[in-house]
Amino acid sequence: MYLYDTFINFLSGLGIPGRDKMSAHEYTKVVWTRHQLEASFQTDWIARKAISIPAQDATREWRSWQARPDQIEQIEEVEAKLQVQMKLQQALVKARLYGGCCLLIGVDGDFSSELIPETIRKDSLKYIHVLAPHQLHIDELDQNLASPYYGQPKHYRVQDDTHKVGDVVIHPSRMVRLIGLDPPDQIQNSGWGDPLMQVIHDSVSAAGAVMGSIATMISEAKIDVIKVPGLTEIFSTSEGTTRMIKRMSEANVAKSVINAILIDGEEEWQRISCDFTGMPEVLQMYLQVAAGAADIPVTRFLGQSPAGLNSTGESDLQNYYDRVASDQELRLTPALEKLDKVIVRSALGTDDPNIFYNWNSLWQMDDGAKADIQKKKAEAAKIDAESGLIPLEALSKGRCNQLVEDGTYPGLEAAVEEALLNEELGLALEPPEEPLDPNAPPKDPAAEKGNGLVPAKPTIQ
Numbered sequence: 001m002y003l004y005d006t007f008i009n010f011l012s013g014l015g016i017p018g019r020d021k022m023s024a025h026e027y028t029k030v031v032w033t034r035h036q037l038e039a040s041f042q043t044d045w046i047a048r049k050a051i052s053i054p055a056q057d058a059t060r061e062w063r064s065w066q067a068r069p070d071q072i073e074q075i076e077e078v079e080a081k082l083q084v085q086m087k088l089q090q091a092l093v094k095a096r097l098y099g100g101c102c103l104l105i106g107v108d109g110d111f112s113s114e115l116i117p118e119t120i121r122k123d124s125l126k127y128i129h130v131l132a133p134h135q136l137h138i139d140e141l142d143q144n145l146a147s148p149y150y151g152q153p154k155h156y157r158v159q160d161d162t163h164k165v166g167d168v169v170i171h172p173s174r175m176v177r178l179i180g181l182d183p184p185d186q187i188q189n190s191g192w193g194d195p196l197m198q199v200i201h202d203s204v205s206a207a208g209a210v211m212g213s214i215a216t217m218i219s220e221a222k223i224d225v226i227k228v229p230g231l232t233e234i235f236s237t238s239e240g241t242t243r244m245i246k247r248m249s250e251a252n253v254a255k256s257v258i259n260a261i262l263i264d265g266e267e268e269w270q271r272i273s274c275d276f277t278g279m280p281e282v283l284q285m286y287l288q289v290a291a292g293a294a295d296i297p298v299t300r301f302l303g304q305s306p307a308g309l310n311s312t313g314e315s316d317l318q319n320y321y322d323r324v325a326s327d328q329e330l331r332l333t334p335a336l337e338k339l340d341k342v343i344v345r346s347a348l349g350t351d352d353p354n355i356f357y358n359w360n361s362l363w364q365m366d367d368g369a370k371a372d373i374q375k376k377k378a379e380a381a382k383i384d385a386e387s388g389l390i391p392l393e394a395l396s397k398g399r400c401n402q403l404v405e406d407g408t409y410p411g412l413e414a415a416v417e418e419a420l421l422n423e424e425l426g427l428a429l430e431p432p433e434e435p436l437d438p439n440a441p442p443k444d445p446a447a448e449k450g451n452g453l454v455p456a457k458p459t460i461q
Helices: 034-043 045-060 069-082 084-098 197-219 238-258 279-293 314-335 337-348 367-387 392-406 412-429
Strands: 063-066 100-107 125-131 156-158 168-170 175-179 222-227 268-273 356-359
Touching: 034 045, 034 084, 034 197, 045 084, 045 197, 045 279, 045 314, 063 069, 069 084, 069 125, 069 337, 084 100, 084 125, 084 175, 100 337, 125 337, 175 314, 197 279, 314 337, 314 356, 367 392, 392 412
Parallel strands: none
Antiparallel strands: 063 356, 100 125, 100 175, 156 168, 222 268
């Protein structure tokens, strides 16, 4: 539909068809092909950073499992073996590039059947594969409102182009589904989201055009103009053209040797220089627009220090990291729920409802801020101990766990366990004390020294 402004001004031409350039404005959707998306990602650094940076930040600090130390070690071993962190980052990049992506949960069994996490046994998770939309064929979307997979494909189909194995049909429960930008109607969008470049292309291409224009201006920053009488007649013949080229070449050689140009008295020489005043500000403005379109702070997008009086850029980065953390909780955690259950069961052989994880903070403090927080925590622990409201043994365990989680003392957990074990062994090896005999004579301290072989003093009659 055409959008007409209801305000008309005959003097300025506002709202008058044919004169007002905004009186008939129309939005059109340009559907990008896979070739265009991949070309932009592989050839344009602005597009590549806009697509990759949020995905890298969402998985950069990863997550911390909350469980017993031995359970955490087994779970993290499975994650490292299957490269879960790297695979998720790749999937997020492809989701922003293509509009969607899937992680295949590699558990033995029929791919077309539903995956039930409660049936997973130890070491059942074999692999995790990243599958882009062009690798998956969707035949039909689930239109059943009572289905947990409403709006998603009923099945994914991986086509066998080699004709050796045959097409593989995959149930949606075996997929970790990630989409790019939220579309107005996911069902009409073949079940996928919108690619990021489809939204930010205008801003990215405008910034690239400005950079290209400035580069062209730099190559033509200085132009020498020489006016030659009868130049048109000279260039009318091949002989004249040859003599003119030779003439200017010799003049250029003379200029490079003695830093002066030799011309005829009837010729005129003029130098035209390009004015670059304001060009850095113009380029900076277009790059800021591209960063704003990608919803990434300029300090993170361009890697530059913030400009302006008393400007640190911390508030922009803090807001950006808060948004990434929100996406982790609202999008990634639900999407990874089934995969996480499979990881826990494959690592431990069973399920523990008390096991959970937290996404690590993206905001990293400097050493001074960390030391200040550690000091405040130590003072708080001292106050709690002096108040006597918390049993000392319980407070000691909590304080040790806090130091271990913060990583204040490397190897503290193992050292504490070793110290407690040595204390228990020492108590077990210490011989019990004999009961005191009230009728026994007092012991001679000198006789207890050495190895116990010192004879007792004779009794004087």
